[in-house]
Amino acid sequence: MNIRALFFDIDGTLVGRDHKLSASTLRALQLAREKGILLFVATGRTKEMALPLRDLFDFDGILCMTGQYAFDRNGKLLHEKPLHKDDIRLMMEIQKTDPFPCLIVEAERCFTSMHFPEMQAHFAAHGLSAPELYDIARIEKHDVYQLITYLPETSNPKLAPLKHVRITNAATFCHDVIPIDGGKHVGIRAVAACYGISHDEIMVFGDGKNDVDMLTHAGFGVAMGNACAEAKAAADHVTDDVDCDGIFNALRHFNVI
Secondary structure, three states, X not given: OOOOEEEEOOEOXXXXXXXXXXXXXXXXXXXXXXXXXXXXXXXXXXXXXXXXHHHOOOOOEEEEHHHOEEEEOOOOEEEEOOOOHHHHHHHHHHHHHOOOOEEEEOOOOEEEOOOOHXXXXXXXXXXXXXXXXXXXXXXXXXXXXXXXXXXXHHHHHHHOOOOOEEEEOOOOOEEEEEEOOOOHHHHHHHHHHHOOOOHHHEEEEEOOHHHHHHHHHOOEEEEOOOOOHHHHHHOOEEOOOHHHOHHHHHHHHOOOO
């Protein structure tokens, strides 16, 4: 197995219950880098929520917003796939008569459709200030890459009129709304192409429902032992729990390190 690039989900994959890289995961990343393998993050997090991971390890790049926006360690844009502007306009029209909590995610900033305590708590958990209210006039100059719905059981049905989106999730309290033809696997292929890396030279690691596409379609897929049933079923291999050396053991098992 000739692996030239590794892509990792964050929560439940790279970091476990303590929200830190374990010693074995850090060692695995270091050994992979010594072999010249490129190391990327592939997460549903917004850019500002993903950036602090660079304090834990100097990744070669980050693919965030469930695959819709990617950049290298120097900030160079590698891939972008925004939502259709008509869908954003329609979503904001729905808010006028049937409001629901929704995060609107641009490349550099996040906004909210309405103030909502669970959303504020979500941002506070990442050390970030609560987002400001969104002004639809921004859509003329700023693309939106992802919507995040809170109270998804009641919020998601209200998105039915949107024609160019699909919904996925890693967490239960909020769901990701992305382009119908987007996803982590699409972003991974685009990023790999920037480096001349082929499909069979990619290995991906994930644990959530929003990792199913990449585990199925992006090179060789490894699900964590703590992964959801859907992720395990989609993967080529199931390794150990994130807190039980799962990444290290898989990379050693396949002689990647």
